[in-house]
Amino acid sequence: ALAFDPQLQLMAIGTKSGAIKMYPLPALYTCSFLSVCLSLSLSLFLSVFLSVSLFLSLCLASRVTVLLLLSSCDLLCVGTEGGGIHFLDLPRLSLRDNQSLLLDQVMQSIPEDYRCGKSLGPVESLQEHPKQPGKILIGYSRGLVVLWDLSTQIGRLLWECYFPKMKIVPPRFNRFLTTCHLSRCVLGPFPCKAINKILWRTIQSGCPVVLYSGGMPRASYGDRHCVTIQQDKQHVTLDFTSRVIDFFTVHTTDPEHDYDDPKALVVLLEEELVVIDLLTTGWPSVPPPYLAPLHSSAITTSCHLDNVPAKLWDRLAAAGNNQGAQPGVRHAHGDGTVRFWNVSAVAMTPLYKLSTANVFHTDCDPNDDPLDPTNDPEALQEEEWPPFRKVGCFDPYSDDPRLGIQKISLCKYSCRLVVAGTAGQVIVLGLSDEWSDHTVDVSTVDLLQDREGFTWKGHDRLEPRASPAPFPPGFQPLVLVQALPPASVTSVMLHAEWNLVAFGTSHGFGLFDYHRRTAVLARCTLHPNDSLAMEGPLSRVKSLKKSLRQSFRRIRKSRVSGKKRPIPTPTTLADQEEVAPVQRRIEPRSADDSLSGVVRCLCFADTYLRDGTHHGPTLWAGTNSGSVYAYALEVPGVGTGRGRPGGEGSGCVEAVLGKEIQLMHRAPVVSVCVLDGRGKPLPEPYQASLDLATAPDMTNPHSVLIASEEQLKVFSLPKVGAKTKFKLTAHEGCRVRRVAMVTVCSTAQEDYSETSLVCLTNLGDLHLFNVPALRPQVRYDCIRKEDISGIASCVFTRNGQGFYLISPSEYQRFSLSAKVITEPLCTVELERPLETHIRSLLHTNTSGNTHSSLLETHTLLAVPGGDYNRTWPRCSNVHK
16 A cells, blocks of 8 residues: 655555555654554554554444545545445544445435446545535446535536446546546557556646556556556556556645646555656656665575775775666566665665676576567567556566575675575676676586485576676676586685685585686585485475485484483594583484585684694585584695785695584584684684784684584684583573674773674574673574574674564664664654644543653654654664
8 A cells, every 4th residue: 555645745655464664755744644454444643753543443344445534634534345435533533423425325316327236336436526625526446436525415426437447536726527447548549458547747838747557458468567657749658567556646735836747756566666757858767776675586695794995885886876877777686686785874775786697598588578579579560559668676587596696705805706596506706897798717516526326306507608798897707616416505605815715505515716717625415315405495306205204203202312322422523521400401313314414604714723833724614414524725825925917826725624523413503613812703804914903813722613503612723622612402492593703892991892602593582692601691582483584584794783584675673782773863853732732632542541651752863864853753672
């Protein structure tokens, strides 16, 4: 649902989940608004900013179809599906007794020949007469328009048409009535579908503008979602990819002004909001930002970067501006795109969009739109009518599900980006300011290493382009690494200072040197019984025998869990410890559980692995079966010019297995983090060499923190001895889903900060632990435990904030730091008449309860990009 007040410049959108979202333009005032729900409930909100509401459930016989608030603002007309109209007094929201307009009364006011066996149908439209207050225009779905006088309770027939789905919209200063029905004089010589809504707007400098939805030629374009704009000989039909809900124009409302002079057309669709500029020749779309639909394609992963260098930021912004400056650009979605958003302020604003589809040959080329008539040679021979224009950025047609991006890793100092997808593709990209036509280098890494007995039954790999492809300014592909089998990439890690990228799938992990274009390492992590990993995420085939066997195994374990039995000796370097009496025993998992070889996390670190004297590059990988593999790397020329022309380091990178850790209970490893001699996480690549962070302590012994779904544990290096642990499952009865190292700054002391470990569990709560002692510090409830997608999408920032999806198109932002909080702040100016008015409305509550305390709850909020005062409510602790 959509509503707009042209005087307050305030737009309201109602969603399917029952939320009402207010979008103010620069001028904003306190207001009241009404809403009606499918549950036959009608609500009056007296002030959205003080969150005061009165609620009344109308016991109506049929569903509410339309609302009309008279210009006097004291009477609400409610049209129903049964054809009746009810009247409610405002602000009490009380039903007027014996004044409902029923069908029998209307039928007495229409000619005899219309009454014979005809039903008026639902009330489709209600409008107040623009010149005669107290008279309302009623439009029924069967084609009847009645002018009803509320004072005399007498009506007269104004119009009778023979086509359903009417919408009455009277012109502002015209004496005739506009009805929306099948009209060949408007649409041309073709049989067309009914018009759903029509607007007539006058312009001082020219002919009026007519805007209507629907009305497409029934035979050819009856399934199109369109809004048409016509002015004299100008004619544009906006073609959308989702259903049109409603639309309005932003125009002049001053009664002293004789013309409407519309400035913009706002169209609410089922999947997005589109704004059309009516002042510019050609009526172009308004480019983002304006409620850009994040859910144009499924959001599969998120990555946050803080303190982005100005050089990288400016280059990304310039590339994004070039994209927005191109007229008629159609954004491709669901085809391997990565979107960059500015989240430094309260509102998220689009910055740049990257598409990886042109690296491959797909079944549906991004440049070939099957719905575009211009791609049809036969259609080009005929004059196209109506003149369609594709508008909006929501695309319901996914080119290829294998193009979906699963993992992202970005180095903000070297401008290197790695994106990994569903079909095992790992793409290394570099930032460029110019267009480029080139062929992408392709390398393959076989993770099975010709292992016998395993056959991939899933989807095929994407076919890379053999010929040069054009790449616009921005991130451009340098090399494509194809993992075999082409399973979905489950983890990826970039170390730009060493020119290395590591990736993991359900079959193993690999290490690639993108500077030398050579594979360094391929390790298979599959268990011999892990047949489910052969089917792939897109396969619909699942072994029934496998499922039954696992079910019986779980039942058998539950029956013998209380019996005394020997614990198998773990093949691990970690010490086995006794379980405290207050803790619950963690049940060991079977080694042949499904997808046990999935690589959950990867980590690069310069630390001590072979001995306590020599440190060097290492690679750590954690799997679903509780295994951690640590490799010592030989990286020639590290820190001595490797990667520069003529620099040292002509040799190849080598990897040698240094340690293999097996957690006793085989719980999936969620995170691996190496700590320096002070117990602090190692800095990011380039941070230490560029003096952007404190150099790590390499004099004292290092340690590694391994977080599994069940516990947190710190091991000493290089001997890998257990130092301390916290069994989260045993204490809290929950499992770890997300882990991150965050820096929390003090509000009292500017130069003081602490490094903490934050854990998000499957119950939706957040736990903070100090490092490396792992002492619990604080616990917060953050996400509802039923919100599985919100928990799975959560991403943490390094300064203690986080994001998670609350819907397919919205992120929720929260903060664990008292100092780093992103919230709107501004001044509040409340006038006494307003407060008096609110109090009077509160006293009219039918329950007799007043909430004067709400009038005393104000806060100071600032809206980014505005230099005006607003009145806002206090938001919850978790800010959107």
